[in-house]
Every structure is written in C-alpha cells, then in structure tokens.
Amino acid sequence: MKMLRTAAICCLLGTVLMLAGCAAKMGGVAPTTPSVTPAAGGATVVIKDFAFTPATVTIKVGETVTWRNDDGVPHDATSPDWTSGSISSGQSYTRAFDTAGTFTYVCKVHPAMKAATIIVQ
Numbered sequence: 001m002k003m004l005r006t007a008a009i010c011c012l013l014g015t016v017l018m019l020a021g022c023a024a025k026m027g028g029v030a031p032t033t034p035s036v037t038p039a040a041g042g043a044t045v046v047i048k049d050f051a052f053t054p055a056t057v058t059i060k061v062g063e064t065v066t067w068r069n070d071d072g073v074p075h076d077a078t079s080p081d082w083t084s085g086s087i088s089s090g091q092s093y094t095r096a097f098d099t100a101g102t103f104t105y106v107c108k109v110h111p112a113m114k115a116a117t118i119i120v121q
C-alpha cells in the first residue's frame with residue numbers, strides 16, 4: 001500500500017516537473033520589441049499616398065502631434081491658426097497643443113488632399 005502511494009506521488013511529481021520544464025521553455029523565448037514606439041503623450045500622423053493617417057487623432061491638452069511624411073513629395077499640415085511649413089519627404093514635424101479644441105487642417109500644397117482633424121481634450 002505504501003509503495004503504491006510513493007509511486008503515485010512520484011508520478012505526480014514527474015508530471016509537475018514536465019509541465020514546469022515546458023513552461024520554462026516557453027518563457028525562454030525572447031519577447032519581440034515593437035520597432036516603432038509611439039512618443040509618450042502624443043500621436044503620430046503618417047502622410048502617405050497623399051493622405052493623413054489617421055484622419056482624426058485625439059490627444060490631451062499639452063500633448064504633441066507628430067506628422068511624418070512617408071511620401072516622395074513634400075506636404076504640410078496647415079490650419080487657420082498654424083502651419084507646419086513644408087515637410088520634406090522622410091521628415092517629421094511636431095507640434096504641441098496647449099488648448100482644448102478641434103483643429104481641422106489641410107495640406108496647402110495639395111488642395112485635393114482630404115482635410116484631417118486633431119481633437120485636443
């Protein structure tokens with residue numbers, strides 16, 4: 001009877017060890033680090049294929065929006081109150097928003113480009 005119990009405990013122990021070993025193996029896989037880390041407290045708008053993406057971003061007062069031009073031609077982000085100026089291909093422009101409101105902007109270089117919106121809460 002005692003031997004049977006010992007055998008049962010051994011069997012159980014073996015299973016636990018096997019599971020632990022398996023979990024350790026899974027935990028050993030290096031976590032993948034995202035290649036693009038968003039800037040703390042802000043949003044990024046990518047300009048590509050003559051479009052602002054995302055078309056609407058929402059941030060908090062004091063946070064920034066960065067426009068990154070991934071197109072082959074210069075663009076800008078211009079609202080009635082401010083402008084980025086020309087953003088060359090591969091370049092970025094960052095602006096902090098210190099007041100709450102909804103700001104619609106366009107690209108003055110390309111009137112055909114759809115307007116986009118920044119919501120500052």
Ligand SMILES: [Cu+2]
Pocket residue numbers: 050074075076107108109110113
């Ligand atoms: Cu443009």
